[in-house]
Amino acid sequence: MAGVLVGVFLEKVSEYTVKALFRGFTYMFCYKTLVDQLNSETEKLNIEEGNMSREVEKEKNNGKIVKDYVSKWQVNAQEIQKSAAEELSPSCSCIQRLPVPNPISRFRIGREAVKKAKAVTQLKDSGKEYLTGEIAYLPEVIVMPNFETTFEEFESRKDTYQKLWDSLVDEDGPVIHGIYGMAGVGKTRMMEQFWEEAIKKKIFKKAVRVNVGSENMDKMKLQEQIAGLLDCKLESEVMENRASQLENSIRNRGKILLILDDVWRDIHLDDIIGTPFGNGTSSSGGPKILFTSRKKEMCLANKCQHIVEIKTLSPGEALYMFKKIVGPADLNNPLPDESLVKEVCDKCGELPLVIHAVGKALKGKPNYWWTDAHDQLQKGKFEEIADVDPQVYSGIKLSIDYLQNDDAKSCLFLCSMFPEDADIDIKILIQLATGSQLIPCGESRVLAMVDYLKKSSLLLGSGEDAQTKVHDIIRAVARSIAFTDSKYAFLQVTCNSRYLPSNANYTRRFLRLDVETEDVDFGEHWICPNLHTLWLHCGNYWQPFSGGFYSMFVNLSCLMLQYVDISSEHFSLQPLGNLGTLSLFSCDIRNTDARFYPKRLESLCIYECRLPEPLDVANLEYLRKLEIRQQRAVLVRENVISSLSSLEKLHVSHGFVHSYDEYHMEPIVKEISELTCLRSLHFEFYQDNTFQGTDIPFSTDRYNIFVGEALNGNFKFDQDWKVPLTKSIQIIGNHSMPWEGLMVSAEKVNLCNSDVDVSSICNDHKRAFEDLKILVIFGCDNMGHLASISRDRILDSVQLATCFSKLTILKIFRCSKLKYLFCNNIAKTLVQLQELRLDQCDSMEAIVMNEGTSDGEIINFSKLKSLQIEYAPKLRSFCAENSDYPSAQNLPLLDKMVAFPSLEYIYICRCGSLRSMFASSVARELKQLKQIRVEACEEMTSIARVDEQAICDGILFPELTCLVLYNLPNLMSFWSNQNGKADTCKAQLIPRLSSNVVLDFPHPKSFFDDENFQLYMPILKKLVVDSCRITTLFTFSVFRKLQLETLEVKCCEFLVNIVEDFRGDQICDRIITLSRLTKVDLMNLPNLKRFFQVANYEFHMPVLKTMEIRGCGLSNTLFTRSIFKNLQQLEEVHISDCELLDGIFEDAVGDEILDPSDKIITLNRMQTPNSFHMLGVSRNQTSRKVKYKQL
Structure with a gap:
């Protein structure tokens, strides 16, 4: 077996050896052939490289970007051709000159030729393959906004932009x-600026803007627009499939911004782009969306979670912008005098779009152009100003044209008939709208239209609930439409002579006539057959209504007389037989009597007029509404009130009296009780100790009643009424018994210095206060508590479920005997309570008292937003056991027995028995809290107390923006630890805190951190620390994470370091940049030695503008050279009473220049310096800005 293996091995070795020998011989003897083959392949590569170069040039000329691998191929092709020419050619020529072939040279050349030929062939083949496909691509289009104007960062809009x-x-x-x-206010320009900044700073990878517009929205077309901007080719005609494809495209792109501009309706995003935005949620780092609209309700309808309003500019900003557009005066731009420039600017109504349009049109124009523009704006004919882009007028007009119903347009047109910049009284507007039948459905409809117009940015708030305003430009465009649209046919005429202007069109339907002279002759020949409403404003000029007044206005149904002096005796409006609504504002009607009023009058309003005494409105049997708003009670004869048998609304701000000398309530109450049709009553009943009534028999649906003021007394209720009228009663003094029936069903109750016992009323009336929304009690000293249900009545589920169940606002002042407000069972019904305020309740021990009937259930004040308690020296806790048990002595104000998930504002002042504010279990759930103010609570030792449910690392008060702690002499720290355990409260993040004021608590160890916790406040902008006994304000780890803009530290006599210094063996960055700090005030800090630099690090403040240092122990120089060089925006330095300070900054080194000559430096009561260099200023610097006082 071994022999066989050895044989196979030797066979393979022999085979490979023979191949290597033959390959070597090939290199040696066939080297010329191999070189020729290389040259051939190189030539082919050269051809291919030429083809590639031509294609690349072609694609570049078409604006495309060559793909990276193609560019790399071209570089490789050029390099390999150059290599073949340089290395092989010389060797070949050398060998050809040898008489005898050199085997080593031949071998080397042949081997190199084979290797390079192989590489050239591969490169050639890959180039050919590349040319069969796409070698370049169109660059991604980064769409940026195209600005017509420069973005101005106006101060009035800075916060709005920053919040967005x-x-x-x-x-x-x-x-x-x-x-x-509103239209023209600058929404789109702000959006474009945000778009540009976000792309340049790479906040978003891409921004996609689609103009939705006011036309009928085509969802398929909107999908096409979005897809085109996303380079997404939609492959289906089915909307749902297209939405799904767009959703995937958006998600795949990551962080993009989708801008939907000029949105007029709910566009149902989920139908258009699926769900990346449709459900209002997105993963972290995912896409976001921005709407712009003229209507807040459209933002809400489209599920906007964060909405900002762009308001008009301030007058100063508007004038600055206007002057910048028209440019400075010179030979080519002859500006008129300053007053005319300002007047024209004022007429632009602080709207940037109009300012730009008018300013651009007037730039370089002669004086008469300015005069004409002023006149046209004065007349409300904005569209007739020469050279103003008509699209500006059309854009504003579109907002009006696009209103969804005629009632809204009518309401706006009526508002436009009020004087420019007028605060429009809603009651007068209602009277005009309903009397003219332009909005015949009544006051609720008018109120709804006002609200709708405000949300559409066509009406403005005026600061008063009962008033509104209309912007000057909106007013001008609305008037233009109302005057020219035959459907409305409005007209305003000014008469400054005895005769009416002859060129006016008196065939209109609504006429406002402004008379600027006495005794106007209305003319026998004028007839206004279609006129249904006349608003006659006479400027207090006397009018006898001579001539053809009655024949001219014979068809009037609504007449408003304003500032009219009717001095003629026995003057009568009875010939106006169709007149149903009469309104008199600031008129003199002292000489009139009952014959003045048309017999069929249905609505009569008298506001601030000079009245006859007595006022005679008897026997107006058709009168349904009587409103009188005067500064005092109105004198009438007996039985006048009861004669108005059809009366449904009686609103008399200060009531009726039968005599100014002696007041009797009973006959007036009796007459009002006889008005069987009465549904709405606003009236004042004066103090009458003889009144013996037991129950007022009024059956009105709505009432606003005042009781108990002395007829000629100094105290005055606010007797103006809100619309719509609700159920309200206000009582002064001990007159409550007859009015209890109205009190228990009221929506608002105000009690002042009264003997009323609310708790007794609750017990005596089964459904007491079930509709009550607002309760205000002042100086009622006979109540020990507000409402408590005894044990034997707890089973009465009806009373428990309804008593105070709608209460939203509760305010109690100076009730010295109140020990608590509610028992725990009543407190559970306060599910609608939004505001609770207590002030000067000396005996108050708790808000909610457990009378021994608690089942341990947490009381949830689910809607309470504001809690204010001032001067309650015995207050122990919000919720406590009965006072017989002292267990609440050590409880925090808000303990674990109560919950406040919606609380936004808490103010506690002069509550001397409180030890802490929150249990940690409560603090953890205060997710909506925005402001905390705690003042003058002398026993307060901590803000939050750690109980058995310790807070772990995480977010604390996620919405808190303002924290004020003032005059808390025993406050030791933000936290206290009940159990004495360490490491229970580490690293708490307060993410939105921007303003922190810590004042006057002398004993804290440390406020922001200690061995058990740290507070991180990443967006803290302002910090004020005053009169605190701390040695170090911040640890280094806390301070470097802050984004402070303002730092004020005062009167902290033990303060040694603003920021802790590191020991030499600790490691930190040498330079710490405070990138947002603009203001530093350090005052009365005698032990503070350094701040801007210490042994191991220094602070650079590139945007610091002002600094004031007074009475500090700072020594050596204030700044190092490197710090001072980085104070790029420093404008003012004020230093006084710093006796140990040697100078402002260190001396310059070598050729280094440190120049403070562009800064204001004020030094007061400083030690005499050895030289100016010690103050950081050389002798040859003579800038007037550098000031030295009392050196």
């Missing part, structure tokens, strides 16, 4: 975002 940016770039933040605002 922070939310969109947060990988774990909301997915669907929205920008909304």
